[in-house]
Amino acid sequence: MTPRRMPGILGAFLCCACRPPPVLNDTAEPGGGESHAAETGTGGETGIEGETGQDTALTGLIVFHRYSSYDSWDSVLLMLDLSDHSLTEISTDWDIDHAMNAHFSPDGSQLVFMGDQRGGERDWDVFLWTIGSSAPPRNLTEGWGTRDEDPKFTPDGTIVCKSGYDLIELDTTGSVVATLTSDGTAIEQSMPFATHDGAQVIYARGAGKTSDLHLIGRDGADDTVVQGDDGVQEYYPIVRDAETYLFTRWVSATNAHDQVYLGNWDGTPALALPLNDASSNDSDAFPYGDDAVLVSSTRSGGAGGYDLYVADITSGTMVSLSAWNPGINTSWEELGAVYTP
Numbered sequence: 001m002t003p004r005r006m007p008g009i010l011g012a013f014l015c016c017a018c019r020p021p022p023v024l025n026d027t028a029e030p031g032g033g034e035s036h037a038a039e040t041g042t043g044g045e046t047g048i049e050g051e052t053g054q055d056t057a058l059t060g061l062i063v064f065h066r067y068s069s070y071d072s073w074d075s076v077l078l079m080l081d082l083s084d085h086s087l088t089e090i091s092t093d094w095d096i097d098h099a100m101n102a103h104f105s106p107d108g109s110q111l112v113f114m115g116d117q118r119g120g121e122r123d124w125d126v127f128l129w130t131i132g133s134s135a136p137p138r139n140l141t142e143g144w145g146t147r148d149e150d151p152k153f154t155p156d157g158t159i160v161c162k163s164g165y166d167l168i169e170l171d172t173t174g175s176v177v178a179t180l181t182s183d184g185t186a187i188e189q190s191m192p193f194a195t196h197d198g199a200q201v202i203y204a205r206g207a208g209k210t211s212d213l214h215l216i217g218r219d220g221a222d223d224t225v226v227q228g229d230d231g232v233q234e235y236y237p238i239v240r241d242a243e244t245y246l247f248t249r250w251v252s253a254t255n256a257h258d259q260v261y262l263g264n265w266d267g268t269p270a271l272a273l274p275l276n277d278a279s280s281n282d283s284d285a286f287p288y289g290d291d292a293v294l295v296s297s298t299r300s301g302g303a304g305g306y307d308l309y310v311a312d313i314t315s316g317t318m319v320s321l322s323a324w325n326p327g328i329n330t331s332w333e334e335l336g337a338v339y340t341p
Contacts, residue, residue: 058289059083061131062321063090063111064308064337065100066330073122075100077113080325087325094136095119096127101336103152108340110172112151112159117142126151126161128172140174154194154218160201162190167203169218180220191235194218195265196242202226204235211235213247213263227263227270237263240287248283258283260295262313274316281306286338294321294337304331 059082067075075098077091091099095118102113111129116122117139124147129137141148144163151161158177159170165184169177180201181189192203198218205214213227213234227234231253238246245263247270250256259276260283273293276282280299288294291313296306307329308321321337322329 058341060339060341061104061108062288062294062337062339063102063104064294064334065102066332066334067098067100068332073098073116075115077102077111078328080321080328082324085325087327090129091115096137099127101150103338104340105153106155106157110153111137112153113137114149114151114161123147124149126159126170126174128159138174140170140172142174150191152193155196155198160192160194162192165189167192167201167216178218178220180216180218181223182220189214191237193237193239193245195239202237202239202245204237209233209250209253213237236284238286246285246287246293248285251278257281260285260293273311273313275309275311275313275318276316284336285311288339294339296333296335296337303329305333306335308334308337 061082062080063077065075065077076089077099079088079090080086081088096115097118099113099115102111104111109131111131113127113129114124115127117125123145125139125141125144126148127137127139140159141163146164147162149162151159153159154169157172159172160180161168161170165188166182167180167189169180171177180192187205188207190204192201194201195215200215200217202213202215204211206212209231211233212225214223215226216223227247227249229249232250233256234247234249236248240246240262243265245265247261247263248258249261251259255278257278258281259278260273261270262273263270273285275293275295277297277299280297282295282297282299284296285293288310293311293313295309295311295318297309297318298306302320303322309318310321311318320329328334
């Protein structure tokens with residue numbers, strides 16, 4: 001994963017969605033998070049509706065990871081079923097440590113994620129699990145001897161990921177079907193995500209204040225910069241639709257708090273979403289319904305550290321995901337949420 005900096009510690013490089021925590025609110029009780037903004041009904045397929053902030057029109061699953069700190073190697077994956085609001089720690093019986101950064105297959109039947117095979121070398125592997133299966137996840141990169149991270153499904157069901165410092169494409173058996181980049185020893189490439197039509201991949205290139213977003217063909221050709229402000233980290237790209245994508249960037253070169261932006265494929269300047277709080281970290285945005293995102297935030301009023309919210313991208317209204325289940329936000333770090341209908 002691309003290293004990042006925490007605000008106010010401009011010399012310390014840290015990681016993205018597997019980031020170590022900010023100062024925690026040790027007095028918060030698990031599941032006690034409250035929303036930072038007032039809850040208002042927006043209607044529509046936004047995921048924010050009514051007094052509790054729940055849009056009952058949305059069904060499906062949300063998966064996210066939780067850990068006490070990145071260096072503790074205790075990350076687990078949890079699944080929220082929107083049909084009954086039940087919350088399940090799905091990685092409990094797996095022989096895998098530090099499971100995180102999951103992504104659903106196009107049909108919602110499988111989950112790909114990164115983790116560490118228990119008992120082996122402390123590196124990263126890419127795992128594939130059939131949702132609801134009693135069989136353990138399959139390790140697609142076992143024995144490779146590289147750090148294999150940041151897996152994401154493409155629209156046609158293959159998987160793009162970081163391997164070493166480069167980007168590759170796998171099929172669901174773990175066979176490499178394409179190499180997108182091959183210069184990782186010179187500069188790191190990470191966090192790949194295929195475009196809506198599957199023809200290209202957006203990814204983060206570089207680290208810290210040198211991290212920019214690039215777009216590259218699935219054949220490794222035509223690598224171009226799409227977000228490249230000097231002295232500002234831009235990372236964690238998530239494709240929203242054929243016109244737009246989400247990403248995280250610093251407020252400025254002198255304010256390293258993360259903020260969520262909406263990028264445009266046509267080159268129109270990116271928009272800072274109204275959900276942002278320049279004194280907090282807002283990151284890891286993922287589409288949720290037509291006009292909302294899941295987002296992790298360190299803003300005040302939560303349970304401590306990074307908490308999960310649903311946010312309207314137009315109004316900025318935010319609702320704690322604990323409105324769906326009180327066990328979601330805790331004094332630990334809740335990050336990397338993804339959704340499938």
